[in-house]
Amino acid sequence: DILLYKGNIVPVGEDQIPHVEITREIARKFNFHYPHPETGSVFPEPEPKITKFSRLVGLDGKAKMSKSLGNTILLSDTPEEVLKKVRNAVTDTLKVRRNDPGRPEVCTVFSYHKRFTAREELDSIEAGCRSGALGCVDCKKLCAAAISAELEPLLEKRRYYEDRIELVREILLEGEIKARALASQTMQEVRTAMKLG
Missing domain, CATH: 1.10.240.10 (Tyrosyl-Transfer RNA Synthetase)
Known part of the structure; x- marks a missing residue:
């Protein structure tokens, strides 16, 4: 399965589709009640895409792999x-x-x-x-x-x-910095849409 969100492709499991639906509903309601003055909406609605092999049966043949x-x-x-x-x-x-x-x-x-x-x-x-x-x-x-x-x-x-744990730490730190910047930008859009501050 893949989830398309803000132009990014993020893998999700088939059992995560209900969570995607909740996220869609939250985004839809927020965008309806608080339209952004420039873009119209703050949150895009994620779209689940099911692949041919979205789930493999477990080795026991009875259930999904777990x-x-x-x-x-x-x-x-x-x-x-x-x-x-x-x-x-x-x-x-x-x-x-x-x-x-x-x-x-x-x-x-x-x-x-x-x-x-x-x-x-x-x-x-x-x-x-x-x-x-x-x-x-x-x-x-x-x-x-x-x-x-x-x-x-x-x-x-x-x-x-x-064999390169320091490199892993650097990558995680770089990802954290990018995530913080994106979250800060999103929260600024939320405040603008809600007319806060």
């Missing part, structure tokens, strides 16, 4: 950790042995493949699953590799910043 349920793959997980977790992921319960035909549409691992595996490989994996030629163990290994390939740039950047 740290409290222990069914997640974390952005900080190493390839070894990803493989260990994906090995325990729920698959098609009717596909017991390698040669048994599978049903990708009910398989948690295949839902991850649809998100992380390249399109040309995905068709081959689906066909192998349906025919029974691809076993669940091999399917999970392929899936874990695809997930790890996507996480690798994040891990690399994480390692970079872990």
Whole structure:
């Protein structure tokens, strides 16, 4: 999911849409009761946009990924950790042995493949699953590799910043300064609209 706000794109979860709606309502009411003399409105109304993969089912196949349920793959997980977790992921319960035909549409691992595996490989994996030629163990290994390939740039950047804590502090301080300036400007617009001070 993404939230468009003041021209910026900010990621939000699907479960955050009610919060976006509350924010929209607050902005709408404020702008109606206190129109800005120059711009007309102080607060833009945020707009939620749902992506194709706005939510991934947890490794247990029962609910969305949640740290409290222990069914997640974390952005900080190493390839070894990803493989260990994906090995325990729920698959098609009717596909017991390698040669048994599978049903990708009910398989948690295949839902991850649809998100992380390249399109040309995905068709081959689906066909192998349906025919029974691809076993669940091999399917999970392929899936874990695809997930790890996507996480690798994040891990690399994480390692970079872990070794440069002072740089992280500088970035946070710079962000705080920018946020304070923006908040101050917004509050000035609020005071102008409300005719305060």
